[in-house]
Amino acid sequence: MKAKHSGKKVRKQIYLGHEQNEKIKQIAMRRRWTEAEVIREAIDEYMKKQEQNDPLLKLFDLTDSNPIDGSVHHDRYIYGNE
Numbered sequence: 428m429k430a431k432h433s434g435k436k437v438r439k440q441i442y443l444g445h446e447q448n449e450k451i452k453q454i455a456m457r458r459r460w461t462e463a464e465v466i467r468e469a470i471d472e473y474m475k476k477q478e479q480n481d482p483l484l485k486l487f488d489l490t491d492s493n494p495i496d497g498s499v500h501h502d503r504y505i506y507g508n509e
Contacts, residue, residue, distance in 0.1 A: 443451070455462045 451462050451465050454460070455465045458465070460468075
C-alpha cells in the first residue's frame with residue numbers, strides 16, 4: 428500500500444548504514460517506487476505502530492465513555508490493571 432504524501436515536503440538529510448541503504452534500494456526497485464517513497468512509507472508505518480502502543484493515547488478514548496472515577500482509577504482504564 429502506497430501512502431499519499433501530497434503537499435509541500437521538508438528536506439531531511441540522514442545517514443543510513445550500508446545494509447539499510449541496500450534494503451531501501453531493493454524495496455524501491457521491487458515496488459517501482461522512489462527510495463524517498465519507501466522511506467516515507469516506513470516512517471508512516473512506524474508512527475502508526477507507536478500511536479497504537481502508546482497507553483497515554485488511550486486517555487483520549489476515555490472522553491467518549493466518560494468514566495466518573497477516571498481520576499482515581501486511571502491505571503485501570505489505561506493499562507487494564509485492577
